[in-house]
Amino acid sequence: MVDLHEFALIAAVLAIAAVAGLLATRLRQPMIVAFIGVGILVGPAGTGWVVADSTIELLARMGIAILLFLVGLRLDVHLIRTTGPVALAAGLGQVVVTGVIGYFLAVGFGMDTIAALYVALALTFSSTIIIVKLLSDTREIEHLHGRIALGLLIVQDIVVVLVMIVVNALGQSADDTVAASIMLVVVKGFGLLAGVAILMKFVLPWLLHQVARSQELLVLFGVAYAVSVAAVTEALGFSSEVGAFLAGVSLAATPYRDALGARLVSLRDFLLLFFFLDLGAGLDFAATVGQITEVLVFSLFVFVGKPLIVIVIMSVMRYPVRVGFATGLPLAQISEFSLILAALGLSLGHITSSTVSLITVVGLITIGGSTYLILYWHRIYRRLERWLRVFEWTNSRRTELAETDDDVYAILYGLGRFGRHVADELSVAGHRVLAVDFDPHRLAANKRDGITAIFGSAEDLHFLETLPLARARCVISTIPLIDTNKALLHGLRHHGYQGLIVVTAHTPHDADQLRYAGAELVLEPFSLAAEVTMDVIARLTQADEDRKGFGAEDNDQNPKDADQPPT
Secondary structure (H helix, E strand, O other): OOOOOHHHHHHHHHHHHHHHHHHHHHOOOOHHHHHHHHHHHHOOOOOOOOOOOHHHHHHHHHHHHHHHHHHHHOOOHHHHHHOOHHHHHHHHHHHHHHHHHHHHHHHHOOOOHHHHHHHHHHHHOOOHHHHHHHHHHOOOOOOHHHHHHHHHHHHHHHHHHHHHHHHHHHOOOOOOOHHHHHHHHHHHHHHHHHHHHHHHHHHHHHHHHHHOOOHHHHHHHHHHHHHHHHHHHHHOOOOHHHHHHHHHHHHOOOOOHHHHHHHHHHHHHHHHHHHHHHHHHOOOHHHHHOOHHHHHHHHHHHHHHHHHHHHHHHHHOOOOHHHHHHHHHHHOOOOHHHHHHHHHHHHOOOOOHHHHHHHHHHHHHHHHHHHHHHHOHHHHHHHHHHHHHHHOOOHHHOOOOOOOOOOEEEEEEOOOHHHHHHHHHHHHOOOOEEEEEOOHHHHHHOOEOOEEEEEOOOOOOHHHHHOOHHHEEEEEEOOOOHHHHHHHHHHHHHOOOOOEEEEEOOOHHHHHHHHHOOOOEEEOHHHHHHHHHHHHHHHHHHHHHHHHHHHHHHHHHOHHHHHOOOO
16 A cells, blocks of 8 residues: 555545445446446556555455355255256356356467466356345346246355365465375365364354354354354365355354344445455456457357356256246356456466456456346347247147147136135136146146146247137236236237236236236235235224223113122
8 A cells, every 4th residue: 555544545445435336336236346446446557555465455355254154154055956956957057068168268369278267167157146136126036037046056156165175276285296185175175074064063053042142242253253264274275265155054054144144244245345446456457458359258258158058958958948048147247256266366376467357357347237137138038039939948848738628717827926826716616727837846836626737938929829718718917027917918919819818916007007008907916915904904993892882881881780799
């Protein structure tokens, strides 16, 4: 650091970061982009305020440790199971295919083997923090593609930790062979896992129960535990990031993980500011200017190649191309872990600062661009739908019902919480229901008398041709997405459907738009639930008043009896 006193300098940097963060939120950009930009501004390429400094580096390492601790803390292996094999297949398949293609692209640009491997690995990972935040903001985290994407990201997080372990093994003393180093790491790794398992079984449950009596102490314990395990793993020859991750995993099954996670998120974001500041300040622009072609090619590959790989894998698994597109498009970026991996490679002497700069610039471009891809994926899909049809391989999973003689009372789209109850009520009333959903788990859970569940999408106009529309009294959509319902209305009109069309909306504004689009009945579950709730409350209140009034009336009619002692 130069020119300014350290305290005043930190204050100035934080003020600039706050302004940059405000600008980023207005542009709907992640904070990562703003923080790296601030690092460039206050680094040697800008004002020169920030240079290599142990204080900044220490805060950066603390931020990374807390980040990995929270990743481990929220590791939900059950989510991978509930999303089926698709999360595992798409996650591992995307990592392998992206890594292989990225490696050959890097070699084609003349990079040596080690640098090409680092670049290839950096391209494979996507940011869990950014994707989960944006999917939550758009309320799509509970949709099928959101759950698959989240499971896929968990698979990536596990892979990146394993990669860090291998990288540290390769960074051992040059006197040892690679095989011997890896064997030593494996032995130490088993010892470390055994130690963590003992803590989980015999120490942490009792200790957390004592510590959790004070929320402030719980947070302090979480930070101290994460950093301590990170320090132990670093002493054993692993990276501190691996230790922080294991510390989080060891607490993931405890009832205190949500409280810890919620309180540490702000601390994580604050400390990560210094990592991205340090990263931005260390960018080698002289080398990056000579790598413009590489930057553009790698960025284009991330934007186009990674989503296509996921689409192909999910299409092979017979998922609709729309679900594959919605799952794959958020992955069109590289992760903060890619930047951490590059920094680790630089510290071990595996790669040069020019390679780190290349990965960082690709990260800036792809993280910034993918934000808009996630926010506007519906519009992008509509523009590309006819070209993406080549990946639509779900026809073999469709049940051809148009030629059957069985009567169908209702064709129901969507077997979520609301749709499942609607289907059950129709079935109990004696009506045959043909239910359509593109979530295989929902289909498997709704196989019962009176309900035929088939695989399909409400936005697939060609799928309507396979349905017995001529014999269905009504078509019901319990999917609360206005674009999906508009597409279904358009498709039904296109096929000349004459029966009752019922759709679902969560807001009065959406309900008005759907009525204008031609829906004869719009279900508003939240409004209906509120009306029913108020009706029940009114009846209970009236009954309570009647009881009190009846008792008071008895006392008024027999005032003398009330004063006389019992006989």
